[in-house]
Amino acid sequence: MSAILSIRDLRKTYDGGFEALKGVTLDIEKGEILALLGPNGAGKTTLISMVCGITTISDGQVTVDGHDIQAEFRAARSLIGLVPQEIALQPFETVLNTVRFSRGLFGKSRDDAHIERVLRKLSLWDKKDTQITALSGGMKRRVLIAKALSHEPRVLFLDEPTAGVDVELRRDMWGMVADLKADGVTIILTTHYIEEAEAIADRVGVINKGELLLVQDKDTLMAQMGKKQIEVQLAETLNAIPPVLSDFGLRLGAGGNSLIYTYDTKGERTGITGLLNAVSNAGLTLRDVQTRQSSLEDIFVDLVAGGTA
């Protein structure tokens, strides 16, 4: 496996001395979709801006398909498309002009068929001669996407592409991301919607206070999420798990008066009935039973809270 985007110990200290990124190292494989999660001010946009050449790099190295983004900026940047977080468009231009301009700026020769395909895919074709000022917010965001796709990037950064976008458009966007992935485009997106990461990402990265806390396969995370916990509260206080219950892989709760059992909701048999029978057979008295499901959100909240402590 070869990484199309390789980030090594990337750091950013802004002019005021604020350290927004504290050494991020990350490899992204060709054709994968990485979702970056993190609270406001975590450094997501800073990371993207540095890779795209908008913000200067304080320290570290980034290569795109083997091209260093500073030494070989032309080769590196021509592979990258960026949809920024903030909507930024020249107000009095038409949609078509704006999108054509982007293609030219990236050194690609004129290709009306490609531009038409992109605009149609984003449902903007009938707005092609409309001035930007006459578009709705969601349409403007789609124009930004069209601009980024106009020059056929191999790596696409989407900085909160679905912020302020209606449900239907969000679904469309997810579909578009899937199509791009099918074409072999690598996508890095940031989002505050965890279900979005669940829906489209291959891997999930969590960033907080300028540090990458975790990067993991979404399926691995999902497997953790697929796990449920049941806490059996007892009238008795135990020092250890009774030998008769050793087959269940139990954990003793804090205080010793509960047993924690983890099971897979996707498994054919949860083993709950067996456990409860075994508990009463062991002569223990049930006081209460509670279940818990860990979600990506829990994992995220735990991680971010852990970073604060």
Place this chain on the structure above:
Amino acid sequence: MNLTAVWAIYKFEMQRFFRTLLQSFLSPVLSTSLYFVVFGAAIGSRIQEVEGVSYGAFIVPGLVMLSVITQAISNASFGIYFPKFTGTIYELLSAPVNFLEIVMGYVGAAATKALFIGIVILLTATFFIDLQVAHPVAMVVFLLLTCLSFALLGFIIGIWAGNFEQLQLVPLLIVTPLIFLGGSFYSISMLPPVWQTVTLFNPVVYLISGFRWSFFGLADVPIGWSLLAIAGFTALCIAVIWWIFKTGWRIRS
């Protein structure tokens, strides 16, 4: 060299100009006509000739310079300030282009617009006076270099400006006085000796003098100095812009 990108920027900028072509055309025609009416008719009736040239003809080079310089600065400064203001500069910064290509696109378009205005003024002037050009090649070179160098200056102003007021500030406080005091409407020899010396510190004097020489063969300062001044000014602007992009001053955080 990413010429496709240069062309894309140039075309994009020129399209804005062509959308407002009538406006772009009318205002120089109108203002030139007004200058002829006010300066040519009112003052010209008292000053018939300056060094053997009719006053109406004498002011033409200054008039052209005045408009060309103002237009080159305002077009170029606005051209690059606007993307900063709207945030679309992100695209320029993330594109596979270097500073030279960005400058070529924006400054090239601004200089073209200024050149267009200059030509319109010259043509308008021929309706009022009989205009002769003694050194056509020198005239074109001066005109082109002026368009180019002041578009470069405008580009720097556009990068420097943090708001629309600052965008107007330099042209208003520095450039316009320098042009008016640079001998646009009079010959330096008409000034008292002290002011003749002071005036020599005004760079615009060299431009207007050289440009006027290309029309009438008469100059306030030697033509070589004029050429040197404009070439030096162009080089200075390019050096400043090179530094801006190297350091990312006011564009990259």
